[in-house]
Amino acid sequence: MRIRIVLTFILLATGLLGCTEQRATVAVPQTAQASFSWFEYQGSDPVFAEPLAPDQYQNPVVAGFFPDPSITRRGDDYYMAVSSFTYTPGVPILHSRDLVNWQLIGHALTRESQLDVSGARGSRGIFAPTLRYHDGVFYMITTLIDNGGNFFVTATDPAGPWSDPVWLPELDGIDPDIFFDDDGRVYIAHNGPPPGEPLYEGHRAIWLWEFDPKLQKVKASSGRIIVNGGVDLSKQPIWIEAPHLYKINDWYYLLCAEGGTADEHSEVVFRTRSLDQAFEPYEGNPILTQRDLDPSRPDPITTAGHADIVQTPDGEWWAIFLATRAYDQRFYNTGREAFLLPVSWQDDWPTILPAGETVTYRPVRPAGLDNHPVLEPLTGNFTWRDEFNQPALNFHWSLLRDFARQWLKIANDKLQVQPQAGRLSSLEPVSFIGRRQQHMHYRASTALTLSASGLSAGITALQSEAYHYYLGVRRSSNGTTIFLEQADGEGVDIIASEQLSVSGDTEIGLAIEGDKDKVRFFYQLDGETWLPLGGSFDGKLLSTQVAGGFVGTMLGLHSRLEKQDI
Template sequence: MSVKLFRVLAASAVIALASCSQMQKEHKANIQQQTGTAYFDWFKYQGHDDVFNHTLADDEFQNPVISGFYPDPSITRKGKDYYIATSSFAYNNGLPIFHSRDLVNWALIGHGLTRDEQIELSGIDISSGIYAPTIRYHDGLFYIITTAVYSGGNFIITAEDPAGPWSQPILLPEVGGIDPDIFFDDDGRIYIAHNDAPPGKPLYDGHRAIWLWEYDPIAQQVKPESRKLLVDGGTDISKKPIWIEAPHIYKVNGWYYLVCAEGGTGYNHSAVVFRTRDLSEPFIPYHANPILTQRDLDIERVNPITTAGHADLIKTPQGEWWAVFLATRSYNKTLYNTGRETFLLPVDWTNEGWPEILPPGETIPYRLKKPAGGEKIANTEQTTGNFSWLDEFESEQLDLHWSWLGRHNNTNWLTLNNGFAQLKAAKRQLSSLEQPVYLARRVQHQTYQASTQVLLPQYSGLQLGITAYQNEKFHYFFALEKTDTAYRLFVESVVKGQRRMLASVDLDSGGDAIELIVSADKDKISFSYRQSEAIKPVLTNADATILSTAKAGGFVGSMLGLHARKF
């Protein structure tokens, strides 16, 4: 066992003792269990990343500003208030929306997609669903335009309050591809830019294009005759650039700027920029592209930030420009379990009026000077650094940080009552595309400890516990079940869709509850439990790299979930 994992497990003992008091509550001690239902008393998460173990100066902030699986950030401003929307893929609720007044302290305030009648996400793999959004505020209304892959294509939703509720989708069947942008010109005209197939036959794998339509807000559709090619292939098609996508248009000092992602959302990711004086004229690429990347740095560097790109720009009331973008914090060169995260950097316009986010060869800093002005909002959360998070399920409303798969409506299997999250088990595996009974929270650290306390089930045929989950084909399940004589704990893995039992421990029937603990340190993950004060291992230093995007594939980060199933 690594020294760091030992410290994490030891820390969990202190957390466990503090949490023990929860079981003393009379309404919990006397709970009447229902057959086939799992009872989760509380869930605790604690980050332990070494890179965050630094004291920030008063005028500094920490990157990433929103850690964990919050990719493809888009930002808008209404007065002094900033709002970010990110991708959510197959997870509900969809389109997380964050609020800030200083660009560095954020709070999750709601979601754009909260109802099945908006978008149906059942039966799709975890990396399908809601791709990169654009959020904009215009003339008293907030707009999000995004793509539901395999679930309806590109669409627009609107809201007066970004916390919601958001409208029914306005479908855009003529607009193909992904990553749409909505741009409100100062002459009152509205445009939609997006990634799609190039004109004619693609010249090479990854050959894509950026297209533009004019949008009619009265008819709520694009003007069919307005389609126009903006970028074919990328900054220089002779070099066969790949996956030009994520367009955002801005008008600054009489120029129209087009910022796009290029190079794919992996190690060669980047942000590039083009400009033109008129939307009827060609966009010219910046001679010093890319304006953001980390692909030109030493792959062996310590604590690397990689895959940087997919940027959106914002101007502050003080006149500064900043960019939000996705990047990853990697280990073992190119592995990351935390998904693509939201970072923040200033934008420099001094090079002949072109925006630059980071000069070539420079590393993205973990800590730098805050934006000027702004104020910390009252309900700010800690979305970066080493923090702890606890849900004791005392509210009748599910915390916004919980996610699940399948239909938005989860009331047929989830109940918050008597201080428990009560999960009604079903015969659906985590590897199924049918909705599993699975309540999940994002992993936001490379090194972390998570624990949950569950009631010992009074009935057999039920397996309940905590899952470390990347996707349907790559995950762990640390579970408790009632046997003929007492109880059993086990750890199973699913790798490339193949399920395997890794370890098991038989327990006595003493007590009413048990704490299940998951501890991870980059490429290692361990599973332990506590029935009294002592923590006992079940499986130590298992392979956590199966939870990395590089091995599991797709576009999401790993999650920690509460799961219950029948057998």
């Protein structure tokens, strides 16, 4: 019992992954659906197990796939935006009162008029946003790769609604930043091409443009390069990106990521007295990195960089940045996470972390900010459960390349999902919702019933269209089968299956357990006993180092049309 879908380099390169196989499906009534009774996620990482001291907070402050964080402040409230790539709704917006306890409050891009990621591969779509508050208005500026380029949206309430996009066709590149100077002028900085031909692979530049807020247009003749290559072009620095501009004590500061978003990632800083003058790099760069540390250290935090800073009412400066928690030195399935550290100053230069020091899991809390716990924590060990007893999907659920939700609804305390033909390995519309894996050690579980033959439904661990697991239940004329499907970058195989002696209305429990590089799968027929399907499987297939790209693993629910007899 084996399905093979060849995933060639050509299909990946052309975006036609999974679209070449013709699949004969049985005619399924439009009312056919999978009904999920609940979904539960439990995280239990040892680094989170020890209680915090009263003056400590937990890093990461936002665990799991919440990358490229940008932060802004309005009064006593802090807001964060992160990248979403091809997941919808786009650009999660988070809120905190103390910088360490964060709550997901909504998304900036919640409708098709704002975002079109149809047909996009998993690590395309929305790249790094910048979030800023100015004069009563929030601005979120970002890049839609492959289908529009750079744009911004605005809102008076960061929870939404947000405006339709204002497109910025003059900008050629990614990672835009918007900066409001104290003289009323507005600027946009971004990563873009260097002057002339690139001198080496990864040679990029930082561009600066003036923006007209009344016309909502970039001043076309204003663009110029302010950083070519990075801190020292003679050393061939790679991937200077993620610029953020600030004016502090009559200095203009430019923070950028450098070195790529993997093991060599870092944060660097430049400054100038005037935006009409050249930026000077800091002799103490990088001001944040973990690349020089022993990779065999216990519980390593790696890939630190891509920072944004904010000032508290007490005058302290704090940096939010991405990093990853690795196992086996450099593997991680949870994606790039959001960490917090204080900023120190010397001779009017900022430093986030002195050279050779490790990002700590339990730093001292920000002074002057009272503790404000949240209802649904995003770090530490916790259990999250959805009983599907609210009229709308919880904010933690994401869809894949899709805003058209006619295939799902919540009714009678069930999530009812109609199957589509699209498989997880394709770029077609797919019936899938997922929430982020936020721990190395986790358990995700659900219970479902199927209303008809000709479809399957189940639980999935999805890293990308080419790397994932799907634990599914299928009804056909031959009865009910539970199966485990694996996508390993070369194809999609059913690697375990069993026939089940159950009636059509039996509720079947499904579970995934992850333990760093191992993943196991279970099913339940009597509401009590969990039975394994197969043994232990390769969890590294769900890691960024194997799968590539920029996203983390999503754990969720899937249904699709199937052949009648397979």
